[in-house]
Amino acid sequence: MHRRKLASILAAATVAAGTALTLVTHAGAAAGATAALSNNWYASAPYLMPQSNNPPDPAAVMAATGQKAFQLAFILAPDGGGCSPTWDGTSAVSADTTVAGVIGKIRGAGGDVSVSVGGYGGTKLGQTCSGASGTAAAYQQVIDKYGLHAIDFDLEEPEYENDAAIGNELGAAQILQRDNPGLFVSVTMPGTSAGTGWFGTQLLDKSKSLGFTPDNFSIMPFDGGFDGASSQTSALEAFHSLLMSHLGWDSAAAYAHEGFSGMNGKSDAAEYFYQADFQTVLDYATSHHLGRFTFWPVNRDRACTTTTDNGVCSNVSQSDWDFTKFTAKFAGATPPTTTTTTTTPAGSCAVAAWSATTAYNGGAVVSYDGHAWTAKWWTYGDIPGGGAGVWIDNGAC
Template sequence: MTVAPPTLSDSWYGSAPYVTPLYGNPPDLPKVMAETGQKTFQLTFIQAPRGGGDCTPTWDGAVPVSADTAVARIIDGVRLAGGDVSVSIGGYGGTNLGQTCGSAEDTANAYQQVIDKYALRAIDFNLEEPEYSDPVAITKELRAAQILQQNNPVLYVSVTTVAAPSGTTPQGQNLLNTAKALNFTPNNYSIMPFNGFQNVGDQIAVLKKFHGVLMSTFGWDSATAYAHEGASLMNGRSDFGEYYTQADFQTLLDYSISHGLSRYTFWSLNRDRQCTPPDNGQTSGTCSSVPQHRWDFTRLTAQFAQRTTAMKVGVEISPPAPDAHPVLSDHGVGR
């Protein structure tokens, strides 16, 4: 039997770091919770079966959700420890249900199976290539998200997509335009300012550009746009060889909180530990390639949830004092 989720604020779902639960040496999530204060995690990815042509939700195109027991046990463990999970749809590569299901309604029905199986209160639409360039599939995904939002009133829905120097790419702008035409508003739109962004200054610049895109697309004022904006980061060495340190994440954390962003997360918790040697010159799925103590980056997502939740209820909270695991910030490679 699935353990019922606790009642958590949206700030916690906005802080959930991505986790690949079935590969990449996944950590023991209750232990991570105890060591960091993080209460939520973003489990990846729900896709169509490998090879496509089917509207059956599967983990990474391989394990049908209906047959899963391994991820269910992980979710129960998190909930028994007082936390919760979100589940992410899509990701880079693979075939997604918006590409294989016959309609938006069929797509929504497939995702509803995931929500029902795990008693979910949060879901993320991570819309990247190749589906990202298929307007028909994107329309099905967003309409499915809208149906889920309507049928599950407490469901937290995030949409994650690609960043570009102008804020987002033409495909990303099409995604936003499609959502506007559907009159669909998720809890937030998050961009991924890594792979091509050399430093934290570039990352903040693109978040500012995206803020303007949200205002111009939806007619939102500045505060509303910030409240629907998020940052999905990459810890350590990126796919393109940039390095993002704990100090960079701290700068982006402070920016996100001071501007009222509703999501601050990263790819991925599996990578939130030091490689051997600390910089192995490669992008790894199981370590960060920057000097660190384990879970340094996850401690920052926990701060985001703690501080934004406190602000919403009118309680002042200061960042935690340095402890036995100080932030390491002088890596210097690629900066």
């Protein structure tokens, strides 16, 4: 699933073992600790890599979108082994100042963060720590260091297929939930057209056997043969059925504990998800009262200009932070309206603007959103850059 680039830019540091203290007793001592936001913000927090993949200025994103929270990724075991938390496997949490500075900037702008543990790639603490209690103690160091009010368990391959490791992760989540009253806990897993795969259903069964109920279970419906919003909402509906059958919840409870974690623009498997797709899934999430709506990641919530690196731009036509505005809307915010003024060189975009009420034959050329577009085939009402894939982007004009 998430083919996430963990190109960390910091050197490894030595970890000092810390004593696990509860959020209630220690949060006030953590640098930059702040009061918790309402849970709708943690439920909407989009992922952000704070150390790699050309991280944006989070305060600027907040000002442009109204988003107040971010999901910082990822906490892993050290690349050299051991049971101590690091950023991306290389930067010891105990010695960190870089991510702490990012968190301070977000909180200074009136926001907050959740921290995501796991992700795709790297070695997870559930694989290296001794049991659930040892795993929980490692994560408690992260909660204490940053005065966290929220944490995300992103359980993916290869740990996802390791029953003992998943037991450590879920058991640790349960311990943290108990020892840190009010802690918002999300669990994220791969998505399939059936909702989730066999390992996902085993994860649900293990959660039930532990008596562990997070704030939500979220699926990632991308990198698995998905095609636009309709395939994603279908997967969410299938996952809703799995939550009912495996956890014994009624329909309303299942929806309330269900979440969506998407990917904006071009996915790692060359699927495309446009702004219109996000709007459709957002409408589904709000109408069914889902418990979470997020995406991977803010680092690539911008158009590609000098590069097509999928880790730092979306490879679809967009304005900066278009997709983050959807998470802010899920939280109940109205994103600020921005006006972009562009100067068009003489002779450029000389073709007529696209019209929703005009039928176009294949080969027709139009202008839309500052780009020229060529129709692949006959089309009517399909927005250039939209999910139908009718239009070829000829570039800025």
